Amino acid sequence: MNPLPSSLADWRFDGELRTYQSEVLEQIPAAPADAAMHIVAPPGSGKTLLGLLLAAREGRRTLVLTPTVTIRQQWVRTARDLATDDAQVSDDPANLADLTVLTYQLLSVTGDSSPFDDLARAQWTEQLVEAGRTEADAATWLATLAVDNRAQYRRGIRKRSAGLRRRFAQTRPESLARVLHPNALALIDRIVDAGVDTIVLDECHHLLDHWAIVVAYLRARIRERGCTGLLIGLTATLPSADDGTGFENYTQLLGEVDYEVPTPAVVKEGHLAPYRAHVWFTEPVPQEAHFIRRSEAQLHELMVQVLSTPDGVSYLHDQLQPAAATTDAETADADAPTPPPAPALPPEESARRGIDRALSADFTLARACGAVLRAAAPRHPLCALLDPQLFTRASTDDLLLVLARFALNRLLRNPAARDQWRYVKGALADFGLHLTDRGIRRGRNPLETTLATSIAKDHATIDILRHELRSADGERIRAVVVTDVVEAGDNRGLTGGAAPGALRVFDLLASDPETAALCPVLLTAQHLRTTAADADAVAQALERALGSAVEVEEGFGATRVLRVPGFGGGRLVAAVSHLVTDGRVRVLVGTRGLLGEGWDCPAVNTLIDLTSVASSVSTQQLRGRTLRLDPAWAQKVAHNWSVVCLIPPHVELDSDAELDRLRRRHSHLWGLSADDHTRVITGLDAALDRGTRDLLDRLIAKDPATSIDALNQAVLAGIRSRSQTHADWRIGQPYTARERDVVAVRSPHRTALVQVLPAVAVGAPTLFLLGALASGGLTAVASGALEWNLPLAAGAGIALGGGAVVALGRRIPELIRGLRRRRDPSLVYRETARLVSRALQDAGRIPFLPDTAVEVDRQREPDGSTRLRLVFEGPARVRQLLADAVQELFGPVRTPRFLLRIASARRPDAYLAVPQQIGRRRADAEHFAALWQDAIGPCELIELQGEEGLVVLRAARAQSGQLEGSGARTTLWG
Template structure:
């Protein structure tokens, strides 16, 4: 560190999160670490933090690099918050020609590539020639050269366009090889040399998630040129790695290393430096026409699966399948439930017996049905380890899908060979092992004894259909049909590939992967989603009145090219910002918001607003010193704004419209995520409606960051962030948009209705799980009503955030369950006056489990049991102030007690006192008559004894004692045979086996 560095002091006080980051940075710098990686949300004070680390910790001349000039200027402006002792004539500079103690520049200024130089022209032309030869457009380099030269002379603009592309490929190859500095423009090289001469000892890379490409390659090499200064990477979110080069990802990870400190959004909200928010969701169904299209695609797939489950013996049969499937036209727009089966296949469940090692094939032949145990076992060989029959490369013999799956499971056959036991099979391919069993169970088959049932809390019918079909059909096509000697089977394989592609699955040589899906596109850009803007914004307007500042964000101004399959449903505007804008101006409630659309190429203004907009815009342009003449092109219900003059550009008109929005000239902006995302700020936003399809952490967090800026004029601000989700759960791809919604929230923190902070979609509603929305298929209107009601509870939600109170970054393990079942009736104890409800019952069961674990000396410091009620009938339970390993043990034990029976070792019954009327209770007034009711003991539920307490009879006795004291009289029975096993069968037949949906989560307090 330099002794000549002046004393520079921060004139304010660091926020708690900033102070924590500084503490960690000091420790790591003292230990010799020269690279720091800090993640902090927009509005958390990254700029001040970076300046403090520079002035107080590193104390060396610094270079700050930012992705644009606006952020570059922020660094220079924030230096005013610091005071320098003595005189320092060049404390800060934004001029690359005059570096200062702190030099703030853009990434472009030091990474600008040389353009059109002779050095890369030759290699670029050679690459172009190679591409022409490879594509069959030229037979040799000479012929390709003639074609290129002819293009240069007759179509110069296209020639230059193609040359820019090939030059970039040459530069990329060189920079990936470590030669990026040699490709830089002379001005960038001069800038780097001046910075080296200035003695730069620190580089601060702001929004460093942008460095997964050319910028990152150059800076990795420039770091060496500048004698390896200290590096601080600052970003609001980790980078989006999808589609990036592996070399770039590896270099980024090596350059920055692990994240040293991450500032969670809730911590900044609780500190009072970001506005609180709540996440809400509005659910819609596709339109009738869209549903018909989705149903047709679905039905064609199910018809194909039905064919796969019946033998196809000849080429003619395959041809008939092909004709039948392609001839389908319209189908009903709704099915009762997706089971990818024909009724005949489900009508006759098949039972299996375990093949005996050494038993002859003949002795196992029988008269079973289409997939009888004997026939399957005969094909499968002995069923012992290694089997005697099928190898991984056996020739297909034409088994129907269900038969083939059973063979694979019985033999434990992987693509690479047969494994010795089931655990090995499941470990090697857990996705297929689960999907194959669930597929068979959903078709009415029973699994053979040597194939264990799926170990999950949900039944096979709960899984999304495509999650089961994709791995099953992928394996069947690649390892059975395509390898068949029969052309009919190979033709059927192509049918499967085509049908799956329609639903977004591409079967390649190496496996199944996601691809563009016409059905998914219809769901994502459904007209119903645009129509949902009206009820949402109408409700928000009624709640906020003149204070409403809403932003609607779409992916694009218009959608990209529409495929032929859906062009009758989706026009060029479907799902885009223009469609949203037109929807708003069509309805009187939302037209009153005076909406404005702003994109990178268009400005549209509601026709009612045009005169006021013209006056306000002219004043702003004059005030800011811009020379622009506005023109208004009149359309149906709106005006298209064009500006004459060199000053008119997106940077200017976005600033103009943002200021008018802040001032209240319009209450609603409609735009694209590219323009209204990273770097755009409008502090008064209190409603954000997200119509985008993006799910990457980087973009989602940047978008959500727009609405949580503090508003100086509204200290009680709470932003409502809305997602609009299109669902049709009865169809194979009907939850695609819901799964996209899940992915969006996977990295988002939010406040829940019981005051906890939760990461993931559960903070929006407890019924939203990663698998599917629970119990909502027929009640979207009720859910939407609840969400619109919650929108008006801003004060209550703000209280739940507990702003000003400390935030613990340590997660707490929690359990959520619904419905508990049998929660009515009275506790079966003398003197019980209040009936069980979900919360009181959960508390009693939780207490029995907790005290049992303590008495068994499995818990040392258990903490305090907390039980809270959530919306939708869910109950949340967790231990406060417990060690993580003890909280994990308690959570697992409670999960086993409350969840569905999954091969428990011991079970125990739960009973309640049910009130029965007498003749006297019926004739007396209710408040008196209840004292004359009789109570009788009624068994209502069968529960598992937690496995950790079922290891031996002594532990079982401990649990039984606490269960009898706090929950219900009952005897714990061994469940693997005898009365206990019979009791489980009875409970399942009579409906008192638990069907609770149980989820383990991590929350923050």
């Protein structure tokens, strides 16, 4: 069956397309062979118009699916601007038109009595029977639970239903008809019968599990009627491969990305506002600090009582001194001669080799045991042999890891240690570790929760707003403060304070005179509040916008509750957003569920992110709220703030959760470099300059000379004005839309890689001998032919001189190259990266790359040091693999199979780990060493085997590596 005729082909856009919109229309062919178009573009970049133009180009009846009603309304408005008649566009599922816009939920509803819930109840019954109940008893117990504790019953059903949905999503799409609500099936029938042949999937990153299968089913039904079922997927953020089956469903539908519009390109073309990323650091307030101090004391007491005992110290010793491997007598060749016994090693060297074996067997555990031994028994003989650079301060994670392993390996096996096992088990539970006889399971860590929901972050919101208000553009500030929830269910056992969430931070803003003057408003799905001073004015403004009465409730201290009878979320959100645009409200507080994806308020220019999100989808959607152009401020610049709560240096307890979240969050975001304001990069370097990052590293390392206040002063000192940021983006200037991976290395002036004489000396003796013999022979022939009577000494001198000339002449190019490297050490790093590329190509790991795909950028720092950035171009997967290999080569040595040793006459030998992708096969590693020998200079390839290999590995691990450290890896755009 051919699709019904449609007049979408007559739709016209009379405006001017953006560069990337034109490129998409030119580069993605109509009616692609795989019947799918997959486009990634940031919020505010014009995806709606682009999707409509792609659908109109196909000329077929079209269905647009959106995740929310608000987004659905945006599509309808834009479509009617293009259509020749408003009747061509519909959002009514009972009245389908040439282009119909519906929500995903309309297609995927399963009804009041979901078959998944029925299956979940049956599964629960089976589990109870397996646990020893009769079937009748199990059914009675579930029925009783459903009445006596409905919430717990629903949680159990939801948990099992979710698992069943995920498994069901892996079956054939046609089978989904069994679980869809009859109304959803009837709607799908109408869509197919209406001749829909193009499906536009807005915010298609939502197509995981159930929704993906519904779309696949709809497409299959369309194809059964003889149509194509073209899919046009539009999203600002790709889902993660960590989503497992859901990600597979997504990629099976839409395939690879056909075109990606990077956020910087949209900013440079002037269609999104320029922006900066900032970070504000804080530390727990006294009540929270008391809880953390109590945890610190508990952990210290646990270490003293368990690991400082003779049994604990014995365990640490045994972990660091595993037995050497011995030949199994039963499998040894009886006819083979017995090898002579190895000479006995001095006790100290024997102990060092034991440590080497432990690191090779389980690097993480051995390093943690060494660090803990230094803390628990600093006078133990092994401590003198532990390299402080490797066995650093025992972190909280080190202690918890060692305590858990000790409990499993020593206490659980000993019936007499049952009480101690229970003591350790209970103590570890306080840190979110559940110790069982099957191993360790991570649960909710109260320490991490305390930091994530600290009230200090709410106070940081006031600090940030004060700073923004005192800037040159303070009068233009329109801020949104976003939290995870309205009010968290628990406050970590702390008493006397409000629960974390939007309500708590709003109350704080309303009680501070400076922020209360901004007329803050709290807006969530169930709450609308403002200050007592502004309540009447806000209520009147909302009445005018909504055309309905707004009630002000009395008796809430500094705040008032506003009631808007009969209004749903969409219109109320739009009305409050209008107050922000007008400047009546300058601070809006809410949750990411309402003020995240789909919320549109172009006047907002400051985001204060108090959420715990770090995924690519959530992070980019939230940051996108501030990037829309503001018609009232042509020079708008957005500031996006992350707030991080850290344990101060004077507290020995550690928690990496906040900093890890910050780093993961910024790894998804493009931004201007804080060091070089002309570069667009990803990573924390876009928020913190090098000096601030170094200070942060020192603070995390518990340097007593650092503090949170000093860190924030460094942050403030590095902030550029909004006008400077606007100029830094160089909007309207030409740009190259490309991505490159970058690996930064430290100042190279004193590295053993830069050599002159050793490179020249390779093969010199042989060349000298050959040159001397040749010169001597020519001299003898010439003297005989010309009847010269040369003295013996003169002939020998001529021979030796000739040998020197030949040897030196053959080495002049190497000498010149070595001198150039000495003058500009960056050359050797570029050559090294290029030979890594060639080795990977020759090993078949990556396709061919020209030498120009690897470049080096040299930058002089204010302190006189040199910073090198190795820059890699090419397809994303290829350049990332190459950058990974170079980062491994120059990074700290851990557990490689092969090492390169570079000898130096004046400095200790340098050791480099042969990258894993090259060291998989011996032949590839040997080829890499040969390339090094030719391009860089003398080296020795060492395969780390046996006791001797451990000795070499020990020396290699003692080196810190060539990487810059914090900020060593990033991605560069442009």
